[in-house]
Amino acid sequence: MDVTLIRPLDVFDRENILEIVPLLEPHFGLPDDNAHAAGAPPTLYTGNSTEEKIGAIQKAAIQTPWYHDPFETNFGRDRSPSPSPNPVASSSSLVPHANSSFTKSVTPSRSAAVRQPPPRHNPYSTAGRTKALPSNKGPAKTPRNKFSALMVPEMPPSIASMADALAQVDQGVVPYSTDSSDRRYIFPEPALLVNTPYADRRNKLLHHWMLLADGFIYMLTQHPDPPLLSGQQWRDILEGLITKCGAVDSRVYRRSDSLEDRIRPALEACNLPNLTNFPAPAHEIREFTLAETQEIVWQVAETNFRFEFISLDKRASRRMRLAEVKECFAGHMLVGMPLEMSKLGWASTSLEERHVYIMRTATLMLDWTTKSACPSIIRRVADRRPWSQGEMEALEIAVCQYYTQAFWEYFGRAAVVPLRLDHDLEKEEGEL
Template sequence: RDKFLPFDRPEMPTTISLWASALAAVDRSRPPSCGADLPQLYVMPEPALLASPDDPARRRMLYHHYSLLRDALMFRLGYGDGDEPHALLTTQQWRDIVQGKITKQGKAGSRAQARSASLEELLRPAFSACSMDDLTGFPVSPDSVPPLDVNRTKELLWELAEINFRYEFLALDARASGLNRPDECRTCFASPRLIGMDFNESQRGFAGRETDERLPHFLCMAGFMRDWSVPCERPKEIDNAKGRTQWSADSIHGLESAVTKYYTASFYELFGRAAVVPMRL
């Protein structure tokens, strides 16, 4: 699966073409400046990780596991110090979690057993805080998996995309600018929350349907980008936006294109992978 290209399933939220085009346009003809061997780490599982299996029954299993674990995983983000999550997890760790491999299991001495034991130790405090003391039911029996609720699944996947996007923007700004300003960065979003967003935000902020609605959010992000030092050229539209008060539809589109392309290219250069970008319900 190419993470720089849109992934389509009936239960996936709507792709925002501007962000999808920017992600697809990232120049991967050479390794990123951070190196090609960095582990791919995420604050939450990316939506396509759950939606990627071709077998519908397997996808339902992953969605069901995630829905059962969601509160504990959110708690894990919310009770840390400041704005930093306790630990970013690899794609493989998130795959194990949504497969229900959250207690020590597997062949003695195997890598799979070591991974599951490590995950159990890592997640146990959040499980205990959410009164999930008995984990013997994981992985869930296939007979216990409910039918797919497409609308609810879209909401959960949108939420995953949005949480990843918000945390990633804060991390990208910190690394690209060398500044510690997470609270200021939050003002770019439809709300300052990093978790627990209302689902109506899926059509606000960067996901707004009208250019006038999106403009303040792109201007906000462009303002932070002017402090970035990254090994890719910053589009002139970002610098020219400073202090500008008159905007036509074409000039707004030009700014949006510049910001999204600079964002996705910068993320690739500094983190070595595709950014998780906003989606829309």
């Protein structure tokens, strides 16, 4: 027998074995050439080579049907509309309706409709006239506008149609969801890695991410409850502030304590049970080239985009159709995308190639329910007729605008949009 199965004997009496099935050779294994030549079967990769490990992840990403929706815990609580009545492909499975409280929350009560008299003016009241205390914290930092592309050399080039659409999102539309978890991210918001004018600090952020990236990939692919972290939590991780710190009763301590507990599986997957070297000493941090920096940021952005796309489609269509959504991505993968994908699909410079993926996305959008009206040109994808160059360009703009607007309506924040790489790639398989 080529394969030996080892299983605990004490669980046999608790298992319900339905069928004895033949063993199948895994398609995502990396064969040992010497062993295979001797007649032995290929084995799953278990070594420490980063390049071979990424190769195994890429193959597994295509073959393995797993998918954990990080936003699923909020899916039943969000204020989502009724599902679209439009027909869908028979291969799509329905998602059960949630007991939404949307209609209850928007219906005013009788007491709320009664006009209250204005408060009487008291000229001797001291309310609102308290003297401001001097502050030594300096001026408050202005938060970055996440609906606008970050214009720094270390940021990969934007896809023009997506960047323009993100900047035009109507934030005046009230989102369906008010859950703070929907404002969180599965990976860092890409700009966090490079949004600093200081090279030493940027190298530190990239260094810490490279140390922990494999662990977060593990939590996405293997852990039953992938973590959703806020922007502040991701900033702490990138700064290396992941151990308990501060006074026990302080907010800083509570935040660091919660963060370390939440990412513990990722730390263990990276063989980092001891965090005494975090933040990393300056002499251990190397300098990242411009190309390396852009490649890391691209893969972080691409992973965020693909997982967010699937979660949005699930909410907007009320269907779980993973296979159809993956067809909208170059390579049909969710994690471990090779760098060559940064020039394909949505990132292609060829309008005709982009149109293939735009059409697939537009077809899915026919089933979406949103507060904003679906652009009429998207409805025309059902005609299945040839498109002129001008029509393809107009459809791409409409799809990008509808996607970014719908994401705002369901998640209440800016979507992470895909980027592209323009520089020549030295090798096909990149590293996170």
